[in-house]
Amino acid sequence: MTLMAFAAYEQQLKWVAFVLGVASTICVVQGWQLAAMLFSLPFCLIWMYCAWLRTEPQLKYINMLFTVLYVYGIGRYFWIVI
Structure with a gap:
């Protein structure tokens, strides 16, 4: 599968990213840190792809940085909890 495989769906991906954002x-406001990171990670991946x-x-590079931070945060959360 190539990078352009989902190019026809770019607008729909942006709407999905909007919903994830x-x-x-909402998760940040409610204090649900893990849920916020789990919603933010695919948000960043979609915007990185669109970039x-x-x-x-x-x-692209800002979302790459955030992706690394969210993966670290999710991994740290499970490392501490488990």
């Missing part, structure tokens, strides 16, 4: 914000489609380097 809203859900993540690669449009060659927006700032958006």
Whole structure:
């Protein structure tokens, strides 16, 4: 599968990212840290993919950084809890 495989679905992916962003914000306000990270990770992955489609380097690299931080946070959460 190539990077352009979902290019036809870019607008739908952006709407999914919007819903994930809203859900993540609600989780932050409610104090549900793990849920916020679990919603934010796919949000970042979608925006990173869309940035690669449009060659927006700032958006791509910012979301790469956030993706690494969310993966670290989720891993740390499970490492501490388990």
